[in-house]
Amino acid sequence: MRLACQQVLKNKGSAGVDGMNLSQLTQTVKQHRDEIAASMVNETYRPQPILGLSITEDKGKERLLGIPTVVDRWLQQSVAQAIMSKFELEFKAHSYAFRPKKNAQQCVLQSHKYINEGYQHIVDIDLKKFFDEVNHCL
Secondary structure, three states: OHHHHHHHHHHOOOOOOOOOOHHHHHHHHHHHHHHHHHHHHOOOOOOOOOEEEEEEOHHHOEEEEEEOOHHHHHHHHHHHHHHHHHHHOOOOOOOOOOOOOOOHHHHHHHHHHHHHOOOOOOOOOOOOOHHHHOOOOO
16 A cells, blocks of 8 residues: 555646645555555445546547546555556556556557568557546446
8 A cells, every 4th residue: 555655646646526635645644544444444435526627638629537536546556556466467468558567669669570570460459538438436
């Protein structure tokens, strides 16, 4: 959970509906860690509502951005770190999106290698607008 806190601070970001900013996270974790952990174990923890913020994208399109509270981001990061190693084993070596130590530049370099080896097809699958359409309540 300490590593998760460090990652949330590193990721930066805005305050959620509670107005708590990143500079308050470390102290909040120190003061309330045990009660938050107990509420997670007891299944009584309830995430705060998501702050909706409309942002303008390229070509003037607007997109709704959901901003969780800093504490909820900390807990989400904690869970992600705990389960990532299990799921990481399932990913193929040629899968690059949102993976530790993988990035778009590596994907492009690998694509160039495939082209030079004579492959003629490269598949790019993008879940465009997935998070705009997914049922966040679930």
